[in-house]
Amino acid sequence: MSTTTVFMIGLGCFFFGMLFQRTMEALQIIFSMKNRPLFVVENEILLFMFTVYSRLITSLETGYITMRSAGVSEETIKRIKNEDNHDLVTWRKEVMGKFVDSYPQVYKAYLNVNTWEDASEQLTLYKKFRREVNENSDRNN
Numbered sequence: 806m807s808t809t810t811v812f813m814i815g816l817g818c819f820f821f822g823m824l825f826q827r828t829m830e831a832l833q834i835i836f837s838m839k840n841r842p843l844f845v846v847e848n849e850i851l852l853f854m855f856t857v858y859s860r861l862i863t864s865l866e867t868g869y870i871t872m873r874s875a876g877v878s879e880e881t882i883k884r885i886k887n888e889d890n891h892d893l894v895t896w897r898k899e900v901m902g903k904f905v906d907s908y909p910q911v912y913k914a915y916l917n918v919n920t921w922e923d924a925s926e927q928l929t930l931y932k933k934f935r936r937e938v939n940e941n942s943d944r945n946n
Contacts, residue, residue, distance in 0.1 A: 847908075847916075848931040851924045854900055858893075865889050897921040 865886075872882050901921055908916050918924045 851928050
């Protein structure tokens with residue numbers, strides 16, 4: 806065999822190996838439960854909902870501080886806090902209900918969240934998953 810033929814066979818094997826590796830990575834992503842359909846979109850929406858909730862709580866706390874500095878009685882502030890807490894619980898239930906109801910019917914069997922607590926647990930795992938993906942892509946680059 807000539808040197809050119811050996812070189813072409815080696816080059817072909819190299820590219821085939823790269824193609825095989827990429828194909829196997831793609832299959833792993835497709836069949837992995839971490840990357841099921843809509844996983845990223847679902848969790849980004851949940852993350853957005855939790856961010857809105859966090860900002861809402863911050864806004865309410867700022868209001869309580871303002872009321873105290875304006876001289877509003879602690880009893881009144883406590884009553885308002887209780888009303889706000891009730892409203893927040895209602896808001897969370899409504900938001901999760903609308904999220905679950907609006908989830909595409911085709912993928913509903915894959916939905917693992919029905920309550921705010923379920924969503925919180927899933928987001929914790931999702932944040933860990935995103936860190937792992939970012940670390941792996943940093944290592945590959």
